[in-house]
Amino acid sequence: MPLSSAEVEKVALLSRLLLGEEELRRMTAQLGDVVEYVRQLDELDTTAVEPMAHAAELSNVFAPDEVQPSLDRELALANAPKRDDECYRVPAVLGD
Amino acid sequence: MMADTAYEVIIGLEVHVQLQTQSKLFCRCSTRFGAPPNTQTCPVCIGLPGALPVMNEEAFRLALLTAVALECEIPSFTKWDRKNYYYPDLPKGYQISQFDLPMSCHGGLEISDAKGAFPDRRVRILRAHLEEDAGKSMHDEVAGKADSRIDLNRTGTPLLEIVTEPDMRSPQEAKGFLTELKLLLTYLGVSDCNMQEGSLRVDANVNLHVSTPGGVVATPIVEIKNMNSFRAVERALAYEAERQYQVWLETGRKKGDVPKQTRGWDDQAQVTRGQRHKEESSDYRYFPDPDLVPVRVTPAQIEEARQRLGELPAALRSRLQSDYGIDAYSADVLVNQGRLLVQYFEAVAQSTGDGKRASNWMQQDVMRSLNERSMVIGDFPVSAPALAELLSAVQRDEIDNTRAKDVFARMIDDRCSASDAMAALGIAKVDEAQTVELCREILRANPKAVADLKEGKQKAVGALIGQAKQRNANINPGRIKEIFLDLARSEQI
Ligand SMILES: [Zn+2]
Secondary structure, rough: OOOOOOHHHHHHHHHHOOOOOOHHHHHHHHHHHHHHHHHHHOOOOOOOOOOOOOOOOOOOOOOOOOOOOOOOOHHHHHHOOOOOOOOOEEEEOOOH | HHHHHHHHEEEEEEEEEEEEOEOOHHHEEOOOOOOOOOOOOOOOOOOOOOOOOOOOOHHHHHHHHHHHHHHOOOEEEEEEEEOOOOOOOOOOOEEEEEEOOOOOEEEEEEOOOOOOOHHHHHEEEEEEEEOOOOOEEOOOOOOHOOOOEEEEEOOOEEEEEEEEEEOOOOHHHHHHHHHHHHHHHHOOOOOOOOOOOOOOOEEEEEEEEEOOEEEEEEEEEEEEEEOOOHHHHHHHHHHHHHHHHHHHHHHOOOOOOOOOEEEEEEOOOOEEEEEOOOHHHHOOOEEOOOOOOOEEEEEEEEHHHOOOOOOOOHHHHHHHHHHHHOOHHHHHHHOOOEEEEHHHHHHHHHOOOOOOHHHHHHHHHHHHHHHHHHOOOOOOOOOOOHHHHHHHHOOOOOOOHHHHHHHHHHHHHHOOOHHHHHHHHOOOOOOOOHHHHHHHHHHHHHHHHHHHHOOOOHHHHHHHHHHHHOOOOOHHHHHHHHHHHHHHHHHHO
16 A cells, blocks of 8 residues: 555645545545556656756746736625625634 | 753744735735725635736845845745645635745844844844745624634735744844844835734744753744734743743753644733644645746846845944944944935035034934934935034034034924024024123123132133123033133233
8 A cells, every 4th residue: 555544634634624434445545546656757767857846948937016906806705605895704713 | 040041042033024016926916005805816816716826026036135135045946836734814725935945045144232232143044935925814803703804915925934043042132133134124125024014024933952960951942923023022032931941840841852832922911822733844745836937046136136235234334433433332323223314324424524423413313303203314304414504513613512402403393404593593603703802891890700710710610601691692601611711811801
């Protein structure tokens, strides 16, 4: 097994996903398959290849510092599950 | 006291500075503070699908300028990463930040205290990187509703995170570092450093090196948050050091025995309180942001930034001392007031040729007047040439220092020149011959005083000066004292 169920449980927690026992078993197997698949790349010898930070051979793409109109607030808030006239509303954020 | 000698405080700081741009870091929404909630957002900064961030050129320029001023190494290649965590004020579910290839690292800032509150020290900068800000959550207390309200106006505002090495050894030093850093950033014009508006935020990492018979032991590192002023930083660190020492005495726990703790400063209660456990760095699952391309910096760009730095506070302090013969403390006071006030001072000092007098007047009269009126030097009604005119009159003994302060007050109130203010106060330039004649008259009327003066009883001159001042308020008491003494001695009455 490339991944332990404890590792998957931790990743699930960080992603705020609650997995049942059966889901955890299934995800551990499926995620393990994905990791195993990607691991095939390890077979390549990359010692002479310079690491890339980006797939595109581009750098220094900038925009000038000029303000442009923002979204209308009604539009910005339109998809919020819960809102009032001005803000998104979420369950209480505590302890910060 | 035992507690003062038994341990050393080890402090490192993380400072987030909002860079003074018009628009956000990856979109063109305004960064203006105080707008109605959620009126400065767009698909990019609220993380709608398909939106593409593009780096703000000015934000990178300001970050580079700051990094150069902090004497950092600027790698030729830098990139942006996603820092993943879930929090309601972070709409994308990740913050665009820099992980393993920050835009600058390994710099330093020299700090000192003109009054010697701590030894001169170079605080090393571990790294400074460019990242985006999160939004703001407000707990809604109204009607007992258990909701938080989220305003995303601040989301995506450019921040420079400056991380120091754990080089500070007292709360005073930490405050000294912050004061010097803020001054530097203000001189560079990269941030307004307004703590009330969140333009400058400070977290501190602190632990103790406790001396024990078995050697020095490090206590667990605690991160302190929620410090809303430099004074709060100083107090929180002092409190935390003592708290950690007590915990050490009770538990003997060392660094590594417990996970890193985060504590918040409660300014009302003046205590730190435990907060949630922080994620480990690996829990953030950093990876390169595929939406942003890297930035390459050339030596020419770094050199260009260096050229744009201008004279920075440390260099300015020493130049003011050598150019104008003022002491370290005075130079510090002037430089701390900002570049404009220093320019004003230099104009007055150059015009009068008397740096010390100019410095005294700046520190006592000008700065006090500015404070009283909650004014900045740019709006001050007395211009540098006008103050120079007044101080030159004092230098030429046309008026004395006390009278000059009346004239100065009048110049502020009437927004007029020194000569107009003197005229308004009835201060005319006193003719030397007239003064001598006046002194002769008074001496002739006071033979007893003349006799005393001849015997060397200088006390007698006080009453004579009083009489002379009554006859002409504008004469300079120092000058007529000399005249009285000369005349009495020479018997030319
Ligand atoms: Zn935006």
